[in-house]
Amino acid sequence: MQIKYYQTCFKDMLTPIYDSMEAEQLFLIALEEIEAKTRIDLMMNPNLETTKTVVWESVLDELVKEKPIQYIFGNAYFYGLTFTVNEHTLIPRSETEELVEWIINSVDQSKPIRILDIGTGSGCIGITLANELPLARVTLMDVSVGALETAKNNAIKNDVSVETILQDVLALDTLKDKYDIIVSNPPYVRNLEKVEIKNNVLDYEPHLALFVEDNDPLIFYRKIAQLANDNLQEGGMLFYEINQYLGEETKALFESHSFVDVELRKDMLGNDRMIKAIKHN
Template identity: 55%
Template sequence: MKIKEYRSQFIQQLGPIYDAGEAESFFYLVLEDKQQLKRIDLALHPDLVFSEEEIVVWKSILEQLKKEIPIQYLLGKTSFYGLDFQVNEYVLIPRPETEELVEWILESQKSKGENKKIRILDIGTGSGCIAISLAKNLPNAEVFAIDVSEKALATAQKNAEINAVKVTFVNQNILETEDLQQQFDIIVSNPPYVRNLEKEEIKKNVLNNEPHLALFVEDNDALIFYKKIAELAHKNGSENSQLYFEINQYLGKEMIDLLEKMNFKNIELRKDIYGNDRMIKGEMSVQ
């Protein structure tokens, strides 16, 4: 079968679940991964064909997409901040909003114009996307990353190797941690923050496939991770050390209140590209 003809069938069969633009993007992602062909190749060579064996592979992928399994999991990889990352069912798929958090940290460091060594800690690292992106772009940084999941850390370690950076990974439950044992100039975290009451807002492909351990918190204690991490930041941060969080879009005011009560200074709340309250920064005010 001609690839061009199969493309139309592929997009049509995904029509009841995905819009045409998204279905088309899936087609070209798979085409590049499985056939090493780009959109331009198909345009220049419209008579290219799939073998019967290749059709079998494509049909399998199509059936899984119909079940709303994320394309990133099917391909086993994704891009984040211009870097390649392996992803699987043990880690969240990195989001564009999290790229904005990384960019904020990098902007802040560039504005300081300093080349002195700094120590960074990423709490709840998952795929390692934040820690690795910072390590790649801040050669003066010594980067550490914590996660409660050994399988997530194994994935993160592979990603550090793929991107040729050094990150020290630690298997640790942050909620059971009393002291980080050393000081950090920057602490960043994208912890679980989706309340159970918000599950109905989550797309099926996320709800049914991505690790709930990294997504959800109890409705009556939605800021549990933020409180704990902020406490540890006070213990293990020096004057003017920075704390960055990705947050629940509905809890921006609550996060400002939390950091104010804990004596953080220069608190700043930022919206993401979709106009939602998504990131917050505070500086440690050591007494």
């Protein structure tokens, strides 16, 4: 069977679910994962054949069911690194790469620092920071055993050394160490916003890592701010990914906890998406 046949199948079968560009991108990801080929390879040899028709059919069947392609192949790519993802972890997103870039550009890379990544999931934030900041000592925290095991394996896969803590941050009264940076991408989607969530997220990604109750959507931000008052070094920084609809409310929360230079930043799509706060000296 020619591979171009499946290119047509992806377009015909997936465009009712995704737009044509997304369907083509899914095909190209599958092409690389299944055949180790790229768009250029197919352009140079349009008559490329495959012996993996069963794999192609299986992948297409899963995609029609709206299963994310990252879960189908078990891999996601983030800041130049490869991460294992599964039902215990969210799929890393490009806006989170922007948060990581902000952190990297905000630190003095000539000095050793301690970083805590709360709600680490796949470990994409903390592991990337450990990779990019060789003098950083990084700790990953998560409440999910499955997520933390995945993060440990991702650290090994990407050849970085991290510490891990299995812990529900909401149950903590204090952190055991002092940190220079605390970063978190906590659950922040309100239940009322579920109507905006696509099925490929709603049906497959872990709700534990996504959703908070409508009556207290900033519960994780408040708790971590309280912990940071005692366990963040003077002049230390907090970084968060946030709910785009609650930017000003989140900023006001940190200001009410005596953090200074609180900065709200938009992502590449123009949504309020991340925030930085500094502990007052």
